[in-house]
Amino acid sequence: MIRPFYRIPPLGPPPRSALQKALAEWRRVDLQPLEAIRNRPAKSMGEVVPKVLKERLRLDQRQGEAEIARVWTHLVDPNVSAHARPTGLVRGTLFVTVDSSVWLDEIVRYRRREILERLQHSFGRTLIQRISFRVG
Numbered sequence: 001m002i003r004p005f006y007r008i009p010p011l012g013p014p015p016r017s018a019l020q021k022a023l024a025e026w027r028r029v030d031l032q033p034l035e036a037i038r039n040r041p042a043k044s045m046g047e048v049v050p051k052v053l054k055e056r057l058r059l060d061q062r063q064g065e066a067e068i069a070r071v072w073t074h075l076v077d078p079n080v081s082a083h084a085r086p087t088g089l090v091r092g093t094l095f096v097t098v099d100s101s102v103w104l105d106e107i108v109r110y111r112r113r114e115i116l117e118r119l120q121h122s123f124g125r126t127l128i129q130r131i132s133f134r135v136g
Contacts (some may be wrong), residue, residue, distance in 0.1 A: 006044050064127050065089045068119070075118045080111060084133070092129035094119065095135035 015023070016032060024030040049058070053059045065088065073081045083103040088095045097105040116131045 005036050027109075061089060064123065068094065068123065071122065076115055076120060077111070080107060080115070087136070089128070092127070094131045096131060096133050098133050099135075101135050104133055108133055 013032070020032055024032070050109065066087070068086050068089065075085070080103075083100065084096050084098045084107060086094055087097045096107075096129055098107060112133070116128070117132070119128045
């Protein structure tokens with residue numbers, strides 16, 4: 001059985017026409033890549049801004065972190081909030097920094113579940129799924 005011959009397309013940009021070659025030689029600059037970019041249609045701001053805010057700046061995540069830090073003292077026992085503070089939120093895990101290992105042990109053993117339940121009740125289970133304490 002003979003296999004049919006498949007043509008492999010060449011790599012790189014398509015070949016230039018005689019006019020494009022003459023213009024590039026006359027200008028002493030090849031403007032073809034810039035002209036190709038200029039011919040692309042422009043996108044509206046309404047299409048670009050939400051994507052930038054969500055994907056590049058992660059504004060929704062940062063807003064959640066700021067809100068957690070703002071209400072931390074009201075949701076948690078004052079003794080705990082004096083020794084622990086939230087430092088970050090990464091993929092559903094809230095990281096909390098505790099000032100000493102004694103308080104870390106106290107919080108992890110006795111108060112972890114209570115703190116997590118209060119935060120999940122206030123912010124939802126999708127935003128805060130786990131909580132991680134560390135000495136810092």
